[in-house]
Amino acid sequence: MLTKRIIPCLDIKNGRTVKGVNFVDLKDAGDPVELAIHYAENLADELVFLDISATEERRKTLAKLVEDIAQHINIPFTVGGGIASVKDVELLLKHGADKVSINSAAVKKPSLITEIASQFGSQCCVVAIDAKQIDNEWKVHLVGGKQATSLNLFEWAKQVESLGAGEILFTSMNHDGTKNGFANEALAKLSSIVNIPVIASGGAGTKQHFKDTFILGQADAALAASVFHFKEIQIKDLKTYLLNSKIPVRL
Amino acid sequence: MKLSIIDYGAGNIKSIQFAFQRLGIKAQLTNSPEELINSDKIIFPGVGEASSAMQKLQSTGLDQLIPNLKQPVLGICLGMQLMCHKTTEGNTNALGIFDVDVIKFSNSDLKVPQVGWNAIHSLKGDLFNGISEGEFMYLVHSYYVPKYVEAIALSNYGNDYTVALQHQNFYGVQFHPEKSGRAGEQLLENFIKLKV
Structure with missing residues (x-):
């Protein structure tokens, strides 16, 4: 039976790990390679690295970090942040990334999804969608949640699937950083309208929240950062708890 | 022990090379027929779309070479699928080493692609x-x-299906041993230790 995935997310700035609370103030939570090895050895199913640096040499720095990570870990990992072209994707995959996640660039140029999928395969193309619920409607946001668009979350999700995305990583801006649980209602709706895996992100605070997102939200995977980085939840304990709740996990 | 990874422009070969590196084994990337014929063990990787990967094999003549290799060959993911008779992806005739066809997951209850860790x-x-x-x-x-x-x-996804197969010196695995933690590394080590 296919298991539900637990995915720690590492935000990277200038080669260091950071985690934003509501995407604004940042805390340092360690060295990315060391953290990655720690997670790979402690039952993480995958890792996501999100680069939020904005320097000129960011592409080079990131490619070097990706190669360093690929040499050291034996589980799959996704790299995202500022990816805007097929060339960016090629560089990261060539240095050992398994998947890339694209966000703003996909909204600005949807055909990028198809270009990535046809050149490297859908399996490596994760489309990240940040959305905020405003007046009962889920609106897609860009630039780490700062810029609203007119796109509806569910319509956009269906579109990215048809363009060739392999997975959707959905972050609820209303839930991110709150530790009050995932956006399960929206997640369940997403899962029912697309046929590709959906990764839940934003709001993890307790083990129960993960259970809820797998059952109520029908998520295929759940992503979290600070609860793992600050050791509030150990992945092994979380998986034991999930298994006791009859949720299939790799333990 | 000379280990080669077939480099034909289809897939995440670096990950496989790194996995062997972690095991202390050097693997060379090559598409040279001579290098491949003189290797002790060969990895046939592959990620992406079947018909374009098959075209890449044909354009270099590797489609003729691979089925005639005499040493242990391990196909991974798309590599394994291309060792089969044919695949419905792009309606592609493949190498025909395994006398079986590759088809698409079509059960409407299943997410496609299958992504993640499954029990074997x-x-x-x-x-x-x-x-x-x-x-x-x-x-x-x-x-x-x-x-x-x-x-x-x-493994099981909707139904039981094949995730590894063997015909004479040819082995294929659908999963990614280079990305499957300690168990995957064990499989790569086992492949290296196979007696010819």
Whole structure:
């Protein structure tokens, strides 16, 4: 039976790990390679690295970090942040990334999804969608949640699937950083309208929240950062708890 | 021990090279027929779309070379699928080493592609030495090999299906041993230790 995935997310700035609370103030939570090895050895199913640096040499720095990570870990990992072209994707995959996640660039140029999928395969193309619920409607946001668009979350999700995305990583801006649980209602709706895996992100605070997102939200995977980085939840304990709740996990 | 990874422009070959590096084994990337023929063990990787990968093999003549290799060859993911008779992806005639066809997951209850860690069972032969029944491996795929007489491992996604197969010196795995933690590394070590 296919298991539900637990995915720690590492935000990277200038080669260091950071985690934003509501995407604004940042805390340092360690060295990315060391953290990655720690997670790979402690039952993480995958890792996501999100680069939020904005320097000129960011592409080079990131490619070097990706190669360093690929040499050291034996589980799959996704790299995202500022990816805007097929060339960016090629560089990261060539240095050992398994998947890339694209966000703003996909909204600005949807055909990028198809270009990535046809050149490297859908399996490596994760489309990240940040959305905020405003007046009962889920609106897609860009630039780490700062810029609203007119796109509806569910319509956009269906579109990215048809363009060739392999997975959707959905972050609820209303839930991110709150530790009050995932956006399960929206997640369940997403899962029912697309046929590709959906990764839940934003709001993890307790083990129960993960259970809820797998059952109520029908998520295929759940992503979290600070609860793992600050050791509030150990992945092994979380998986034991999930298994006791009859949720299939790799333990 | 000379280990080669077939470099034909289809796939995440660096990850496989790094996995062997972690095991202390040097693997060279090559598409030279001479280098391949003179290798002790060969990895045939592959990620992406079947018909374009097959075209890449044809344009370099590797489609003629691979089925005639005499040493142990391990196909991974799309590499394994291309060792089959044909695949419905892009309606592609493949290498025909395994006499079975590759088809798409079509059960409407299933997310496609299958992405993640799934348990493997009905394990047979030396490739799975030290790997337990029910061990988890990492898979990403939309097309699959149904249950088949030369299967040496099965998994279940909707139904039981083949995730590893063997025909003479040819081995294929649908999962990614280079991304499947310690169990995957064990399989790569087992492949290196296979007696010819």
